[in-house]
Amino acid sequence: MPKIKNKNLIKLLLLFSILALCGAYFVQYAMGHEPCNLCLLERIPYIVSIIIISLLLITKKKEKFFLAFLTVIFFLGAIISFYHFGIEQKFFEESFVCNLTESFNNVSKEDLLKQLENNIISCKDVEFYIFGFSLATLNTIASFLISLILIKATLNYEKN
Numbered sequence: 001m002p003k004i005k006n007k008n009l010i011k012l013l014l015l016f017s018i019l020a021l022c023g024a025y026f027v028q029y030a031m032g033h034e035p036c037n038l039c040l041l042e043r044i045p046y047i048v049s050i051i052i053i054s055l056l057l058i059t060k061k062k063e064k065f066f067l068a069f070l071t072v073i074f075f076l077g078a079i080i081s082f083y084h085f086g087i088e089q090k091f092f093e094e095s096f097v098c099n100l101t102e103s104f105n106n107v108s109k110e111d112l113l114k115q116l117e118n119n120i121i122s123c124k125d126v127e128f129y130i131f132g133f134s135l136a137t138l139n140t141i142a143s144f145l146i147s148l149i150l151i152k153a154t155l156n157y158e159k160n
Contacts, residue, residue, distance in 0.1 A: 017046040045077035071150035078143035084136035098123035
């Protein structure tokens with residue numbers, strides 16, 4: 001397997017993060033598929049990586065620390081994506097994260113009707129597939145692979 005220098009890896013991760021977010025926003029706004037709350041949470045690692053990598057490319061300091069930090073961010077993203085995948089496959093029950101609307105305590109009947117009209121997106125309903133896989137499935141795989149690559153890059157930092 002060819003070695004990729006840390007600078008090139010970071011640039012590739014930046015490009016991948018931008019493309020992943022552009023794809024998510026394209027599916028949402030151009031194709032009209034509304035994301036659930038977990039789908040929105042799954043975008044956070046990509047947003048954070050864009051910010052961190054941009055700062056890293058500007059400052060050129062503490063690269064190893066930021067690689068380790070990005071590893072943690074994408075590993076947490078993989079966990080969130082796997083949880084979402086598990087909800088889609090009915091391994092797990094939907095949690096409060098999937099229904100982050102107002103509490104039903106002390107809700108008037110008018111407020112309840114407004115909530116029903118808003119058509120809350122369920123985390124277990126898959127609206128969009130690519131090659132037969134949900135976006136949560138693809139994101140689980142991508143986030144996990146990115147985490148592994150970043151772990152290796154962090155551990156072998158001095159060699160590159």
